[in-house]
Amino acid sequence: MEVPILRQGQYLIASIQSALTDADLSHLREALIAQVGRSRCRGVIVDVTALDVMDSFAVRTLRDIAHMARLRGAETVIVGIQPDVAFAMVQLGLTLKGVATVLDLEEGLAFLNRRTEERFLETKPKRPSERG
Amino acid sequence: MDNKKSMSVSTRASDATTLSESSAGLLRELVAHLRQNRTQLREEWARRITRAELLTAMTEEEIFAEATAVYDNYVEALETGTFEALQAYSRRLSERIIPRGVETDEVVGIVLLLRDVLARSLFTKYQDNVEKLNRILDSYEPAANRIANTVAVGFVEERERIIRQQQEAIRELSTPVLQVRERLLILPIIGVIDPQRARQLTEQLLRAIRANRAKVVVIDVTGVAAMDSGVANHLVQTVEASRLLGATVIVTGLSPEIAQTLVTIGVDLSEMATVGDLQGGIEEAERLLADRAAPTTQVREIAPESQR
Numbered sequence: 427m428e429v430p431i432l433r434q435g436q437y438l439i440a441s442i443q444s445a446l447t448d449a450d451l452s453h454l455r456e457a458l459i460a461q462v463g464r465s466r467c468r469g470v471i472v473d474v475t476a477l478d479v480m481d482s483f484a485v486r487t488l489r490d491i492a493h494m495a496r497l498r499g500a501e502t503v504i505v506g507i508q509p510d511v512a513f514a515m516v517q518l519g520l521t522l523k524g525v526a527t528v529l530d531l532e533e534g535l536a537f538l539n540r541r542t543e544e545r546f547l548e549t550k551p552k553r554p555s556e557r558g
Numbered sequence: 559m560d561n562k563k564s565m566s567v568s569t570r571a572s573d574a575t576t577l578s579e580s581s582a583g584l585l586r587e588l589v590a591h592l593r594q595n596r597t598q599l600r601e602e603w604a605r606r607i608t609r610a611e612l613l614t615a616m617t618e619e620e621i622f623a624e625a626t627a628v629y630d631n632y633v634e635a636l637e638t639g640t641f642e643a644l645q646a647y648s649r650r651l652s653e654r655i656i657p658r659g660v661e662t663d664e665v666v667g668i669v670l671l672l673r674d675v676l677a678r679s680l681f682t683k684y685q686d687n688v689e690k691l692n693r694i695l696d697s698y699e700p701a702a703n704r705i706a707n708t709v710a711v712g713f714v715e716e717r718e719r720i721i722r723q724q725q726e727a728i729r730e731l732s733t734p735v736l737q738v739r740e741r742l743l744i745l746p747i748i749g750v751i752d753p754q755r756a757r758q759l760t761e762q763l764l765r766a767i768r769a770n771r772a773k774v775v776v777i778d779v780t781g782v783a784a785m786d787s788g789v790a791n792h793l794v795q796t797v798e799a800s801r802l803l804g805a806t807v808i809v810t811g812l813s814p815e816i817a818q819t820l821v822t823i824g825v826d827l828s829e830m831a832t833v834g835d836l837q838g839g840i841e842e843a844e845r846l847l848a849d850r851a852a853p854t855t856q857v858r859e860i861a862p863e864s865q866r
């Protein structure tokens with residue numbers, strides 16, 4: 427199943443709607459990383475609200491997405507991990523270390539806004555004009 | 559087979575008419591005897607209970623009232639051979655007397671006393687006819703034993719039910735997740751943490767994080783007496799699971815003993831933010847929340863985009 431990747435301002439949002447096969451996950455990873463460069467976006471949100479299972483491959487792919495996106499200049503945040511899924515994940519030792527996770531899409535947007543703002547303050551005094 | 563046996567017994571017996579009676583007939587006779595002497599036996603039993611200093615938590619009138627009810631149920635169970643009514647009665651009785659502090663040995667004691675009182679009255683009645691007494695006792699004993707069992711088991715079951723209920727209640731009570739202010743939760747843990755409780759605690763916390771949209775959680779373990787590596791690992795898992803839901807966890811109130819134990823057994827808590835006491839934890843949490851507090855620009859930034 428193809429995961430739709432939406433553009434929202436300077437962020438990309440990938441909303442996973444159903445359980446994905448390993449191939450689907452790899453495809454999602456490639457599509458996201460390609461699009462990060464193409465659309466010059468500053469943040470990636472992967473929404474997993476609909477997932478009630480998260481296996482080790484899924485977790486590793488999410489982590490890879492975050493690290494690869496960072497190399498391409500975008501922050502990644504995983505949103506919408508369900509309490510039961512979170513509990514199962516830590517029991518399996520899959521903790522997504524080094525990857526930002528927040529409660530839901532709204533929090534994810536707020537997180538990325540804060541992050542990009544911090545980066546602008548560090549690097550540029552002004553906000554780029556091409557955002558939209 | 560049974561018939562032949564009883565025939566052979568009856569040929570040996572002296573009194574043919576009594577001995578040809580079936581055990582059901584004997585039981586009927588027994589019940590009739592117990593009904594006839596109801597008042598007297600009941601009083602005797604109540605007297606014996608008082609003398610044996612059983613049911614001290616109850617007044618004499620109460621003992622007599624219960625004794626009457628137990629007696630009637632007892633005789634009925636003897637007569638019908640069905641124990642449902644007695645079971646139901648002993649359950650209700652247990653419900654009434656357990657809160658008064660009546661102990662298991664007292665309940666077993668009074669039932670055994672009743673058995674003794676009735677057996678003695680049978681001895682007196684049939685003392686001239688040992689043969690018949692024996693056969694009366696043969697039919698009385700199994701029924702009486704079953705009754706004693708039923709009452710005792712009913713009592714214990716009721717107690718266990720109450721204990722289970724209370725354990726459940728304590729568990730529910732002992733893991734309150736409190737919201738101190740917006741986006742800040744406190745989870746004070748008191749008492750012993752076993753794996754089951756640790757699991758329940760984590761699940762409850764994760765749900766509360768989602769429901770309250772919490773950003774920071776302070777887990778206070780001042781009330782935890784001891785912590786082994788299992789519990790410490792649960793704590794670490796809770797912290798990690800909370801992070802997956804976007805909440806930062808601060809653990810407070812690790813006692814000197816627990817700190818020593820954890821370091822000695824080599825549990826790695828370096829990933830965990832710890833602060834000395836609850837006050838410090840809340841201060842730290844407020845600081846984190848202030849850091850994260852959305853600057854006004856953020857609201858401006860989202861608003862126009864989401865309106866499109």
